[in-house]
Structures are given as C-alpha cells and as structure tokens.
Amino acid sequence: MSPNPFRRGYDTLSIQLIVHDLQPGSTVRELSYVIHAQDQDQSLVLGVQPTLEQAQGIVQRLSFETGHFSRCWEISAEHLPEDVLNQLFLMRTDLHALQLEFFQNANQSVIGCKLRNTPWTDKHLDLLNTSSAALRQQQLDYGLPAEFVEILHLAGQADVRFLLFDPDAAFLDGLPIFKDVA
Template identity: 40%
Template sequence: MIQQINPFARGYYGFEIRRVAVISYDDRHPQTFVPLHPTQHHLPDDQMALHACIFNEGYALVTEHQVIPGDLDVSCSGSGTILAVFYSIYGKDVEGALIHLGDSQTREFAQEVVRTLTFETGFYSRCWEISTAHITDEAGRFLCELADIATPTAFLFVAFRIPYSPAIGIKLIATPWTDINLQQVEGTTATDLRAEHRAKGVPEELIDVLHLAGQADVRMLVLDADASILEGLPVIEEEA
C-alpha cells in the first residue's frame, strides 16, 4: 500500500527554538529577523536589545562594546539597531517540512510552548478510534483470536477486548515504529518487523494499518464498526 502522507500523522514534531535579533535598519523597509553570529552566541539578551549591529542575510553582529574581526565586518552590508530579541519556534509538519510556528520574548515561554505541543510516548500519547471498514473480516477475526489469548510480545502489539462492546483495542509497543527507534529499543527495523508480522500470519491489510499507526507514534488504536472512517486510509470493500 503506497501512502504519500500517513493519515495517522498529526501535529508537529522535531521542534527547534532559535534566538533571533529583530533589527530595524530603514524606515522604508520592514524589520528583519536574523540570528547572532556563532561568535556572539554567549551574549545575553540584554546585551543585544537596543544595541547597534551590523548584519547580512545569514547573521547579525552586535557592534556596541564588542570587537568585530575584520573578515566578519566586511561580510555584513547592513547596519541598524536590534529592537528586541525573539525566540522563534519551528516544527516539522506531517510532510517533514520545517515550519515557523511563532515567536516568544523569552526562551522559557518558548520551551513551554514546545512542551505543550509535544507528544511524549509514556506520558501523553496518541489514541485513535477508527472504523473496522479499514480491515478485512479475516483481520477482525484474527484480532479477536489474539485478544482471547496472551499475544506474544514479539508482535510489538497487544490486542484486547473492550467490555460490553464489539470493538477491539490494540496497544502498540515500542513506538514510533521507525528504523531509528526500533533499532534502539528492539534491535530491529521497520522492514524486519513487517516481515516478522507476515511470518506470524498477521493479515496484510492489518499490517498496513498497524505500521502506519506505529510510524505516527500511535500508542492505542481502537477498531469499531461504529467509528468514523479515517480520511486517507483505504477502506476495504469485501464481496457479500
């Protein structure tokens, strides 16, 4: 099954916080936002804000009370004043592109925003409820049989019944099911795990659903005939 975008993927990941100088240099042009040159990363915010600077498209250098090497001086064609210091928050979207999410006036607040947006497995994980229309009847029976026995841990998922409901729950283990994480936690890869599932007789359509969920760091997955169809995930149409 070929997927351009994982339908289970949500939100942002791979967050970065970048300190940038907000520079005013010409009343006819908007302010510009650039980071400090690495040689001045040690400067605290109060030695940047309201201080004169030189800059180019890649970095800025505070000139007030600072000694600027000649090669860096000639590399900067602009000059102005740092009006403020911002902490810009970036995150990767579901397609892997790094997106500017917003700015904060303090590093602490930016870190709190990132903490709020971050899904941490073991603390705050993704739980999904989707329709059983995404798996075959055979796969549904397979899950029911697994739920009635002790699912082998090598599966890296556990099926369980939900009392007073025909729905079946699945707890995925060692997520996300990416090569990097699986290698660190289980000494395997996503490809090898898929092959292991095939070897153990897991139906192919169920493997596809589980691996998409696992890649997106889904921790709990509930399959229910009354649940909604997940847009972007194939619906299985079986002959009556």
C-alpha cells in the same frame, strides 16, 4: 501533510533569537524570538514572540509533556475487511515476539491491540536487534492479515501504543475503507 494518517504535530520545534538594530550605529535593539517547526522536509515559521518566556510557553504547549499528541487511537472497524476483523477476534492475546497484544470487548464488537516497543522505526527497533521490515515479515509469517499489518505499521511508526477498531468509531482519512463490515 504526512502520508501516514496516524502522525500528528511537528517533528521538531525550536526557538531562534533575532536581533534588530533599530537605528544604524545605535545600541538600541529589538529582540524577537522566532518559533520554527520541522514538518517532514519542510521548515515552517509558526510565530514570533517578544520574549523568550512567551516563545518557550508556546513550544511547550505544542509539544506536550510526553512529546506525543495521542498514543491511543480509536478508528472505524471498516478500515479492515470483515473476514480480517473476525480473524483478529480469534487471535492469541499475547504475541510478545511480534510486539503485539490483543484485547477485546466482544459484546461491543471492539478489538484492540497494544503495540509494544514503539516507535517501529529501524533506528528504534535496532535496539531489539530487528528492523521494521523484519518485524513486518514475522507478523505476516505468523498469519496476521496483510491489511492489518499495514495499519499496524503506520500506527507503530507514529508511536501509537493502543489501537482500537470499533464499528462506531470515526474513519481515519488516508486508510482504506471496506464497506462489508457489519
């Protein structure tokens, strides 16, 4: 399992054709299509199908059309300290240089943000002439709280586009919990 709680699914999926001779010296063969997945540094066999079409159908269902399981996450506001959460409600809404936009529903105590130009990997951010470390430092220098920036970068690396902090939402395993949130 990934140490980043926002990451879901497999890194890559592939299909391998296996040909078995049913009788030595015979031209009678059995074909199998093995579905492989890459999960970080581990290669997995997800299944074997008798036809290429069936194997392709499974790969398509697992990878989805966009390649993403979900680009919008609603997580508990308790993943941030109360003072940090309050500070976010006072932020400017448009921070394009920091690859971030805020929006809120103050009546429901929900603060959300749109992460721009995800995934926040060095390879992708290089296209913007920056790096993940440089973006993180710019966000901290601007005054974004370190606890928030850490969650932002986990989400950004996982290609999350919208992140909502809601007091009624579920906890996300792997993130710290601050019990002082009202």
